[in-house]
Amino acid sequence: MKVVILSGSVYGSAEEVARHAESIIRAAGHEVRHNPRVTLAELQAFAPEAFLVVTSTTGLGELPDNFQALYSQIRDLLPAAWRGLPGGVIGLGDASYGDTFCGGGEQVRELFVELGIREVQPMLRLDASETVTPESDAEPWLAEFILHLNA
Template identity: 35%
Template sequence: MAKIGVFVGSVFGGAEDVAQEVVETLTANGHVAQLYLEPLLTEFLEYQNDVVLIITSTTGQGELPDNILPLYCALNDQFPLLPNLHYGVISMGDSSYGEERYCGAGRQFDELLQQLQATPLAERLDIDACVNFDALEVTLPWLSGFIKQVV
């Protein structure tokens, strides 16, 4: 059983809906999962020896949603090395905005966590709203693989 923090970046609620289903699935698989909709650095650092899952939509020109931006900025500014942290990223976007912007928020978080020496448990999942109208159709199979990697 792992302790997993699920940190959400959402504007219109799509990422939040996915995150709620993810937390239910993690809990059903015996893990202790906590959802953070207005995530703070102190909450994030409570998981530095555990597992975090970032679930974020992408806004505008590939930016992070306002509710998760302060966490990203705090991690980037304080730059705490997290060699014992394991993580996963589910990034939601729309490929019609162009390759550089597509899933930009999740890509930024993934890159930052790697710079902080955290270890990914699975390849980042990029969900294209142009292809997958129901994000859970691709999230749940990915989550199944992610759960197998959680120790």
């Protein structure tokens, strides 16, 4: 299966989780594309069959700057070819921010609904106030995600 991993990161943690996810999903036998600076045209040319989005949250629950433009382009275009595809979201944040905890991930989940992408399992919420190893903390969730892709 062709899996695209999109990522939005401020300080690099989400990027590290995305790179780790890329190696795990590839080791499971899938074709994986992860480029934090991917364009919409490159994304469409890859013709993804599944989506994983790994994003941190900034400010008052917004997506990181490096993911904003692509997110907006996808939202404006709403590619019909992606309807019905499986997807998953890993959100990084800090629970001490209350209602905006993992707000970036929640925005991606809303976009999945608009696109018709099926979330195959609940979003993983990684709390920066509780973990210093988000990459390894994501592994059990990623194992389950891969099972859904293989089903």
